Amino acid sequence: MNTNNLESIARKITGILFAQQSLASAGFIAAATLNSIVGKELSQNASWAGVPTAVYLLAGAFSAFMWGYVYDAIGRRKGLTTGLISGVIGSGVTFYAIAIHSFALFMVGMILTGIANAAVQLGRFAAAEVNKPEHRGRAISNVVIGGTVGSVIGPFVAGPAGNLVNTWEIDPLAGAYLIAAILFAIAAVVVFIGLRPDPREIGKEVAEKYPETIIRKAQASGALSSSKRSVFEILRQPAAMVAVISMVLGQMVMVLVMVITSLHMHDHQHGLTDISAVIASHTFGMFAFSIISGRLADSWGREKVILSGAITLVIACIAATISPDVLPLGVALFLLGLGWNFCFVGGSTLLADQLSPAERARTQGFNDLLVGLASAFGSLESGFIFASLGYNMMAYVSAGFALIPIIVVIVWMIRKSKLQIA
Numbered sequence: 482m483n484t485n486n487l488e489s490i491a492r493k494i495t496g497i498l499f500a501q502q503s504l505a506s507a508g509f510i511a512a513a514t515l516n517s518i519v520g521k522e523l524s525q526n527a528s529w530a531g532v533p534t535a536v537y538l539l540a541g542a543f544s545a546f547m548w549g550y551v552y553d554a555i556g557r558r559k560g561l562t563t564g565l566i567s568g569v570i571g572s573g574v575t576f577y578a579i580a581i582h583s584f585a586l587f588m589v590g591m592i593l594t595g596i597a598n599a600a601v602q603l604g605r606f607a608a609a610e611v612n613k614p615e616h617r618g619r620a621i622s623n624v625v626i627g628g629t630v631g632s633v634i635g636p637f638v639a640g641p642a643g644n645l646v647n648t649w650e651i652d653p654l655a656g657a658y659l660i661a662a663i664l665f666a667i668a669a670v671v672v673f674i675g676l677r678p679d680p681r682e683i684g685k686e687v688a689e690k691y692p693e694t695i696i697r698k699a700q701a702s703g704a705l706s707s708s709k710r711s712v713f714e715i716l717r718q719p720a721a722m723v724a725v726i727s728m729v730l731g732q733m734v735m736v737l738v739m740v741i742t743s744l745h746m747h748d749h750q751h752g753l754t755d756i757s758a759v760i761a762s763h764t765f766g767m768f769a770f771s772i773i774s775g776r777l778a779d780s781w782g783r784e785k786v787i788l789s790g791a792i793t794l795v796i797a798c799i800a801a802t803i804s805p806d807v808l809p810l811g812v813a814l815f816l817l818g819l820g821w822n823f824c825f826v827g828g829s830t831l832l833a834d835q836l837s838p839a840e841r842a843r844t845q846g847f848n849d850l851l852v853g854l855a856s857a858f859g860s861l862e863s864g865f866i867f868a869s870l871g872y873n874m875m876a877y878v879s880a881g882f883a884l885i886p887i888i889v890v891i892v893w894m895i896r897k898s899k900l901q902i903a
């Protein structure tokens with residue numbers, strides 16, 4: 482296949498992945514807006530407010546590694562479709578669980594939607610593998626930016642959807658989960674029909690046509706004897722380690738603050754409209770600037786983008802403690818989302834640089850396993866820290882975690898600079 486055809490197919494695949502990311506993120510965000518409130522209401526215990534999101538994230542974490550193998554076995558198209566169908570079922574279960582006031586059944590729904598989210602998140606790497614190396618950052622960002630649609634639609638459907646189901650004499654909190662099921666179903670149809678040819682096959686052709694990736698250079702120079710290293714061998718490489726640490730801790734910091742902010746506002750007598758506005762500000766920060774972060778990763782450098790993101794996370798955590806009012810929290814949560822985006826896009830691009838086609842799906846799946854475990858830990862701990870020490874202390878703890886990727890990136894940049902001089 483010639484270069485022009487490959488580029489045309491890459492644009493089409495990236496566009497389909499953008500569409501499914503837009504639809505799926507709207508569904509995930511609509512539900513995430515209310516998870517901590519539902520957790521408290523169904524369990525009758527504020528300490529358990531973060532448990533539903535923790536269960537959701539743990540399910541996503543443990544299934545991410547599985548999805549890596551599934552994607553290799555049946556392809557990206559069938560894998561994504563299967564994941565989205567899991568989201569449809571999971572959202573239906575959570576809707577029913579709220580209707581009958583069952584906390585245990587709600588957890589089952591959270592598990593299924595967490596599994597779906599893991600499948601959807603791996604879609605960003607499918608965009609990276611079909612684009613040539615110098616366009617990977619923007620390819621990933623063009624998929625992640627689909628979340629901007631979700632950031633606008635997701636939080637704001639909670640209120641109207643709640644009013645709708647309230648007319649059926651069902652708890653208004655259930656409405657967002659019904660909308661999520663519908664959005665996942667549409668996304669599954671889009672992927673099943675539109676994601677052709679499969680990105681797995683196109684990725685192999687791209688790797689052959691553009692052998693100038695880091696991994697190919699290393700093989701050509703004899704630095705690597707095999708095109709398929711173990712996951713742990715890959716993660717021992719400094720660049721891969723920096724990429725994973727930035728994504729893992731960036732996600733955990735974001736989750737620690739974001740998950741409990743809805744409950745924090747609810748306790749200060751804010752209504753669903755105000756809560757939705759703050760969460761929308763946060764998710765807008767998470768996704769809207771992906772087009773910038775991706776291009777900066779390609780032109781400015783992966784490590785500088787990660788460093789900027791980690792610094793922004795520290796600022797956001799401190800800013801969140803200023804006031805429980807809508808505007809200050811909205812600004813702080815926006816910065817929290819922006820910092821996460823720079824860590825996520827920069828880290829994803831840096832990791833993609835290190836991998837051959839045979840190493841991609843399982844290594845990226847293992848990375849998302851670690852990301853999910855860290856964010857699940859953050860979600861679970863956020864409820865307990867909030868209940869025992871308060872919102873501000875939780876934000877300060879989060880800022881401390883955000884300092885770690887700053888240190889790691891700076892050390893790596895200094896070492897790279899010394900090696901280049903030598």
